[in-house]
Amino acid sequence: MRLILLGPPGAGKGTQAQRLVDKLGIPQLSTGDMLRAAVKAQTEVGRKAKAVMEAGELVSDDIVNAIVSERIDAADCQRGFILDGYPRTLQQADSVNAMLAAKGLSLDVVVELVVDDKAMVGRILKRAEEARAAGEPVRKDDNAEVYDERLREYYKKTAPLIGYYYAKDKLVTVDGMQSIDAVTKSIEAVLATATA
Template structure:
C-alpha cells in the first residue's frame, strides 16, 4: 500500500500516518527525517543534500526524489509507505510519478484532509496552551501568526496537488475536522475504495 496524505499543517496527517503504520505494517516517510538520515548515513545523495544545505540553499526536487527512491528500497518499506509532507508541488508530484514508474510501482491513493482553516488556528492555540500548562516546550510553529503564514504557503504551493491527483482518479477526501477515530474510519473506507479501482 502506497499512500500520500495531503492537507495543510495541523490537519492531523501525522496522527493518521501513525495509525496507518500500526494497522498496515507500512512505514511513514517524512522527507525531513529522510534527508537527515541520508546526511547522517553519508549516502551519495545524502552528501549532495548536505552540500546544498551547508550552502544555505533549498534541496532540489531531484535530490529529495532521489532520497525517497533510496528509502523505499529498504526492507521495511516493502509492504508500502505513507508519504507525509511530500510532494509539495506539481513538479515534485511529476518527479515522484516518474521515479515510481521507473521502479514499476504506483500510488494506491492520495488522501486529502479537508479542514476549516480558522478552526485549525484554534487547534494550534489550544495545543500551545496545553503544552505550556503541562510544562512542555511549545513548538515554534504553534504560534498563530507563524501558523497562518504556513497555511498561506500551503495554499500557494501545495493546494494545486488536489486537482492534479483528482484528474488521475486517485484523490479521496476526508473531513479532517471530524474526531480522530472518524477520520481513521474514513481513510480506511477510501483505501478500500481505491483498491477496487
C-alpha cells in the same frame, strides 16, 4: 498500500500517518527524516544534501527525489509506504509519478484531509496551550502568525495537487474536522475501497 496524505498545516496528517503505520505496518516517509538519515549514513545523495544544507541553501528537488527513491527501495517499503510532506508541488508530483513508474509501482490513493482554516487556528493554539500546561515544548509553528504564513504557502504551492490527483482519479477527501478516531475510521474505509 502506497499513499499520500494531503491537507493544510495542522490538519492531522502526522497523527493519522502514525496510526496508519501502526495498523498497516508500512513506514511513514518524511522528507526531513529521510534527509537527516541520508546525511548520517553518508550515502552519495546524503553527502550532496549535507553540502547544500551546510551552505545554508534549500535542498533541490533532484536531491530530495533521489533520497525518496533510495528510501522506497528499502526492504520495509516493499508492502507500501505513506508519503508525508512530499510531494509539495506539481513538479514534485510529476517526479514522484515518474520515479514510481520507473520501479513498476504507482500510488494507490491520495487522501485529502479537508478542514476549516479558521477552526484550525483555534486547534493549533489549543495544542500550544496543552503543551505548555503539560510542561512540554511548544512547537515554534504553533502560533497564529506562523500558521497564517504556512497556510498561504500551502495554498500557493501544495493545494494545486488536489486538482492534479483528482484528474488522475487518485484523490479521496475525508472530513478532517471530525474527532481523531472518526478521521481514522474514514481513512480506513477509504483504504479498504482502494485495495478492493
